[in-house]
Amino acid sequence: EPEVTQTPSHQVTQMGQEVILRCVPISNHLYFYWYRQILGQKVEFLVSFYNNEISEKSEIFDDQFSVERPDGSNFTLKIRSTKLEDSAMYFCASSAPPTYEQYFGPGTRLTVT
Amino acid sequence: DQQVKQNSPSLSVQEGRISILNCDYTNSMFDYFLWYKKYPAEGPTFLISISSIKDKNEDGRFTVFLNKSAKHLSLHIVPSQPGDSAVYFCAAKAGGGNKLTFGTGTQLKVEL
Numbered sequence: 001e002p003e004v005t006q007t008p009s010h011q012v013t014q015m016g017q018e019v020i021l022r023c024v025p026i027s028n029h030l031y032f033y034w035y036r037q038i039l040g041q042k043v044e045f046l047v048s049f050y051n052n053e054i055s056e057k058s059e060i061f062d063d064q065f066s067v068e069r070p071d072g073s074n075f076t077l078k079i080r081s082t083k084l085e086d087s088a089m090y091f092c093a094s095s096a097p098p099t100y101e102q103y104f105g106p107g108t109r110l111t112v113t
Numbered sequence: 114d115q116q117v118k119q120n121s122p123s124l125s126v127q128e129g130r131i132s133i134l135n136c137d138y139t140n141s142m143f144d145y146f147l148w149y150k151k152y153p154a155e156g157p158t159f160l161i162s163i164s165s166i167k168d169k170n171e172d173g174r175f176t177v178f179l180n181k182s183a184k185h186l187s188l189h190i191v192p193s194q195p196g197d198s199a200v201y202f203c204a205a206k207a208g209g210g211n212k213l214t215f216g217t218g219t220q221l222k223v224e225l
Contacts, residue, residue: 104158
């Protein structure tokens with residue numbers, strides 16, 4: 001069964017450093033997403049991406065964040081200058097029309113020290 | 114921002130009995146609802162969904178009921194199995210976009 005994969009599973013970085021989280025969505029999906037879950041809190045939407053551009057983003061997704069689909073398979077989330085409060089599980093998801101179901105990867109745990 | 118609420122943080126059910134997980138929402142623009150199951154250290158797994166034009170959708174042991182007038186949906190699992198023990202999230206989507214708004218989750222424990 002096709003699945004979304006994410007690397008790395010755990011990333012530790014120092015405050016102020018740049019991190020890139022990587023995702024390989026399901027191959028025939030056209031919509032891609034990033035969500036995050038801070039420990040003990042709900043899963044929160046960050047951004048959606050379609051046709052090589054951002055289609056929707058939340059207030060959390062400020063100028064420190066960017067997304068890219070550098071090739072036909074990868075989808076990345078970059079955080080330019082990490083802050084302590086960026087520590088969270090980051091989930092990538094993908095979906096395909098005509099249904100709205102989003103399929104999630106296993107997540108990357110980001111720890112900012 | 115509590116547009117999707119799951120008021121029960123936990124639920125314990127005996128194996129073989131029915132599990133009922135509840136979810137309330139406030140945003141009348143939501144038109145599609147989904148339930149996800151999540152095990153520790155894994156991503157959310159899609160379970161079942163329902164469009165706002167329906168009031169029930171069934172898939173095997175899982176049934177979702179939607180009461181639009183009450184802005185309430187529920188997930189029924191019958192019979193419950195120990196492997197169903199997980200956190201269950203309700204999520205909703207408003208028309209015109211694909212952003213999912215999640216509830217806080219309910220930890221279901223199915224006991225032998």
